[in-house]
Amino acid sequence: xxxxxxxxxxxxxxxxxxxxxxxxxxxxxxxxxxxxxxxxxxxxxxxxxxxxxxxxxxxxxxxxxxxxxxxxxxxxxxxxxxxxxxxxxxxxxxxxxxxxxxxxxxxxxxxxxxxxxxxxxxxxxxxxxxxxxxxxxxxxxxxxxxxxxxxxxxxxxxxxxxxxxxxxxxxxxxxxxxxxxxxxxxxxxxxxxxxxxxxxxxxxxxxxxxxxxxxxxxxxxxxxxxxxxxxxxxxxxxxxxxxxxxxxxxxxxxxxxxxxxxxxxxxxxxxxxxxxxxxxxxxxxxxxxxxx
Numbered sequence: 001x002x003x004x005x006x007x008x009x010x011x012x013x014x015x016x017x018x019x020x021x022x023x024x025x026x027x028x029x030x031x032x033x034x035x036x037x038x039x040x041x042x043x044x045x046x047x048x049x050x051x052x053x054x055x056x057x058x059x060x061x062x063x064x065x066x067x068x069x070x071x072x073x074x075x076x077x078x079x080x081x082x083x084x085x086x087x088x089x090x091x092x093x094x095x096x097x098x099x100x101x102x103x104x105x106x107x108x109x110x111x112x113x114x115x116x117x118x119x120x121x122x123x124x125x126x127x128x129x130x131x132x133x134x135x136x137x138x139x140x141x142x143x144x145x146x147x148x149x150x151x152x153x154x155x156x157x158x159x160x161x162x163x164x165x166x167x168x169x170x171x172x173x174x175x176x177x178x179x180x181x182x183x184x185x186x187x188x189x190x191x192x193x194x195x196x197x198x199x200x201x202x203x204x205x206x207x208x209x210x211x212x213x214x215x216x217x218x219x220x221x222x223x224x225x226x227x228x229x230x231x232x233x234x235x236x237x238x239x240x241x242x243x244x245x246x247x248x249x250x251x252x253x254x255x256x257x258x259x260x261x262x263x264x265x266x267x268x269x270x271x272x273x274x275x276x277x278x279x280x281x282x283x284x285x286x287x288x289x290x291x292x
Contacts, residue, residue, distance in 0.1 A: 038065050052070060054075070062149040074088060090113075090152045091150055092124075093151075110131070175278075179285055181253040186254065189251075
């Protein structure tokens with residue numbers, strides 16, 4: 001469904017390709033990953049459009065006192081030929097307000113996030129070649145407490161589909177999927193479920209994991225605790241998957257997404273040992289890892 005832009009911005013959108021040549025102020029972020037700006041720099045009688053250029057695979061936008069509009073140009077430091085394989089995901093801040101977020105392509109807008117949408121922890125993903133981000137401030141009597149903001153990530157389309165599986169998100173992984181996950185996941189650990197906290201509002205469960213062996217982690221999600229000297233950490237998954245505390249060890253794999261560990265394949269450890277041995281005996285295991 002296509003959403004029509006506000007009337008005040010229609011001429012701007014029709015001439016979007018000409019914005020850099022006149023009327024739009026170029027605004028570069030200080031670290032090329034994150035941008036923080038203010039609408040108070042606009043003159044009150046103008047509907048300015050600012051350009052933001054970011055060159056990282058992840059970062060954030062924080063637009064205080066939004067007025068006018070913002071165009072976010074994501075230009076990762078990869079070959080332009082690889083852009084077609086990228087997916088962009090954004091996660092609005094919990095209290096983000098004051099603007100609508102659109103996908104824009106050749107002057108046409110598609111509403112992505114409506115101002116006032118309070119869907120907690122919701123992530124919006126789209127193919128890189130579907131368009132750029134156009135953020136339009138909504139009319140406000142008082143902008144003093146409005147901040148529009150979100151985190152963004154660019155990732156390979158295959159990884160994105162792993163994180164946002166629409167069909168059967170809680171389906172157990174096959175042997176092949178487990179063995180591949182061991183090789184490609186951001187974290188791989190052997191551990192047990194110490195506790196599970198259900199967050200009904202966000203429709204998520206937080207799995208509190210005690211780690212007996214750390215094979216790999218991309219970020220320091222799993223850390224040594226000062227009191228016991230044991231490794232511990234948290235992994236998030238969907239509430240509908242119904243994870244509960246229980247006995248026994250599991251092999252936990254998954255991806256980092258917006259700074260959080262998201263659960264991928266998680267077979268019982270004894271089942272992983274069997275899978276790994278069978279594949280190794282046949283010379284079919286995709287990578288080496290000590291299963292003991």
